[in-house]
Amino acid sequence: MKTRLLLTALLAATLAACQTNPVSGRKQLVLVSEEQAQASSAQAYAQTVNEAQQKGKLSTDAALNARVKRITDRLIVQAENMYPPSRSWKWSVTVIDEPTLNAWCMPGGKMAIYTGIVRKLNLSDDEIAQIMGHEISHAILGHGRERMSRAIATQGGLELGSILAGRDLTVLAPVADIALTLPNSREAESEADRYGIELAARAGYNPHAAISLWEKMSQANGNGPPQFLSTHPSPSNRMQALNALVPKMMPLYEKARN
Ligand SMILES: [Zn+2]
Numbered sequence: 001m002k003t004r005l006l007l008t009a010l011l012a013a014t015l016a017a018c019q020t021n022p023v024s025g026r027k028q029l030v031l032v033s034e035e036q037a038q039a040s041s042a043q044a045y046a047q048t049v050n051e052a053q054q055k056g057k058l059s060t061d062a063a064l065n066a067r068v069k070r071i072t073d074r075l076i077v078q079a080e081n082m083y084p085p086s087r088s089w090k091w092s093v094t095v096i097d098e099p100t101l102n103a104w105c106m107p108g109g110k111m112a113i114y115t116g117i118v119r120k121l122n123l124s125d126d127e128i129a130q131i132m133g134h135e136i137s138h139a140i141l142g143h144g145r146e147r148m149s150r151a152i153a154t155q156g157g158l159e160l161g162s163i164l165a166g167r168d169l170t171v172l173a174p175v176a177d178i179a180l181t182l183p184n185s186r187e188a189e190s191e192a193d194r195y196g197i198e199l200a201a202r203a204g205y206n207p208h209a210a211i212s213l214w215e216k217m218s219q220a221n222g223n224g225p226p227q228f229l230s231t232h233p234s235p236s237n238r239m240q241a242l243n244a245l246v247p248k249m250m251p252l253y254e255k256a257r258n
Contacts (some may be wrong), residue, residue: 020089021142022082028142031149041144046111052096059095059115068113070097070257071129074203075136082199101220105135107144121216121237126209134196143188151182190241197245203247204256207249210242
């Protein structure tokens, strides 16, 4: 009986929570507000950075830190044009010194990239821009909120009442953690690819790097799937779709470079 009530509440919330994304125009299931998503992400981010610091895992490579900052700063300018509400975000990027092949951007613009992905794949600036452009796109397209909503749904809606009431933000920190480990939907991935390559092109980064990046990523797959791929399904048509976008992106890239 209790379960049925929760399911009814969840269904009602679901019906009330379909929103049209202002950037993509796609209808999304959203059970958490932008403010809640950002608050929980800020908390999860602070915790991640804290833990990395305590383990001595914050990268002290000044050149790499400056490089990542320079690239993400240029992407942020374009993200703020594409999604103006993100102008109020407290953007932040951390380089974490771990061998994992991973990078992410949480709701509200909290980013990380791991030294492993840069070094093992010997990434160029253009390729780093493709990764971070893709990740930033997940954030400005509201995909983190979608994943949090799914995390809530898979937890059986147990915390739904307090979340909808906006009372207890502490329960959202684990939701943010879970959301980070959940794979994105294929639809969300295609969107992030599409907008990511555009952000990078507008910021002056070569669209062809999207192809070389995924080639490197699939080759790295030989030693067990990179963590990045565990949350980023890699359909066979992904590179084809990116390839088809390159000619459309070249004028944006050339304009940005001139
Ligand atoms: Zn993705």
